[in-house]
Amino acid sequence: MNQRATQSPLARFRPAKGAPWRAHWFHIIFGHDDRAGRAFDLALIVLIIASIVVSILDTVADLHIGWSRLFYALEWLFTIAFTIEFVMRIAVVDRPWRYIFSFFGIVDLLAVLPTYLSLFVIGSQYLVVIRALRILRIFRILKLTQYMGEADLLWSTLLRARRKILIFISAIMTLVVIFGALMYLIEGPDNGFSSIPRSMYWAIVTMTTVGFGDITPHTTLGQMVTSVIMLVGYSIIAVPTGIFAAELAAEMRSKQGGGHCAACDLTDHAADARFCRGCGARLEKF
Numbered sequence: 001m002n003q004r005a006t007q008s009p010l011a012r013f014r015p016a017k018g019a020p021w022r023a024h025w026f027h028i029i030f031g032h033d034d035r036a037g038r039a040f041d042l043a044l045i046v047l048i049i050a051s052i053v054v055s056i057l058d059t060v061a062d063l064h065i066g067w068s069r070l071f072y073a074l075e076w077l078f079t080i081a082f083t084i085e086f087v088m089r090i091a092v093v094d095r096p097w098r099y100i101f102s103f104f105g106i107v108d109l110l111a112v113l114p115t116y117l118s119l120f121v122i123g124s125q126y127l128v129v130i131r132a133l134r135i136l137r138i139f140r141i142l143k144l145t146q147y148m149g150e151a152d153l154l155w156s157t158l159l160r161a162r163r164k165i166l167i168f169i170s171a172i173m174t175l176v177v178i179f180g181a182l183m184y185l186i187e188g189p190d191n192g193f194s195s196i197p198r199s200m201y202w203a204i205v206t207m208t209t210v211g212f213g214d215i216t217p218h219t220t221l222g223q224m225v226t227s228v229i230m231l232v233g234y235s236i237i238a239v240p241t242g243i244f245a246a247e248l249a250a251e252m253r254s255k256q257g258g259g260h261c262a263a264c265d266l267t268d269h270a271a272d273a274r275f276c277r278g279c280g281a282r283l284e285k286f
Helices: 020-030 035-057 061-092 096-100 103-117 124-147 149-160 162-186 196-207 220-236 239-256
Strands: none
Touching: 020 035, 020 061, 035 061, 061 096, 061 103, 096 103, 149 162, 149 239, 162 196, 162 220, 162 239, 196 220
16 A cells, blocks of 8 residues: 555645745644644644533533523634634645545534524524534534644554454454345344334444343344344454454554565564564564
C-alpha cells in the first residue's frame, strides 16, 4: 500500500499560493510543531469541549429553563468561532473544495450548520426539527480527532485494514441474509417474523449476542437455527478485533522504525529486535 493511502487526512492539504499571510496561517492552523500552532490547537480544543458540554446541558429540561439565554448566547459564540475557523481553513489551503468535501471539512460544516439552520425553521410545528438540529451539534466532538496524534495512527490503521474489514462485513451480511430468510420461512409472520428485513434484524441482534427478546422463535426447528446463529456469533465476534490489532501492531512497528534485514529485505521489525523475524539474520542496526 502506498504512503499516500496511510498518511494523516489533514496531511494531504498544502498552503495556498499567493499572499504570504496564507502560508503563515496555514502553518498555524494545520501545524502542531511550534508554539503558535499548539496554542491554536489548545484554544480550539477548549472551545470544542465547552460547546459539547453546553449542548449536553441544554438538553436537561431544568437547566434549559433557567439558563436558556446563557446557553443561546454561548451557542452563537461557539458557532461564530467555528465559522471563522472553517473560513480560515478554506482560505489558506490550495484546494478549498477538496477540503470542504473531505471528512474533516464535513465535520466542520456539521459543527456550525445546525445553528444557522435553526434560524430558518420557525414555528411550534417544527420544534422536533429544531431539537434534532441542536443534537447535531454533538458532531463537534469529531473535531477533536484533528488534534490528537494517536488519532492519526488509528486512522492509518483503519485504512490499512479496510479491505479485510470490508470482506468481513460482506461475509456477515451474507450470513444475515441467509439466516433471516431461513427464519422467515421457518417461523413466519405468526411468530413475529413478518418479513425478511425484520428477520434480518433479528439475525443481527442474535448474532451479536445482544438479544433484545422482542422477536423470539417458537418452533423447535427455529430454536435449533437460533442456537447455530449464537455459536456463529461467538466465533466471529472477535474477528474484526484481531484484524485491527494485527494492523495496529504492524503500523506501530513501522512508526518505531525497526531494523532492516539485509538478507531477506524484511522490514517492520520491533524497535528492540536484534534478529530478523523471517530468516533469523542479525539486523543492520545492530
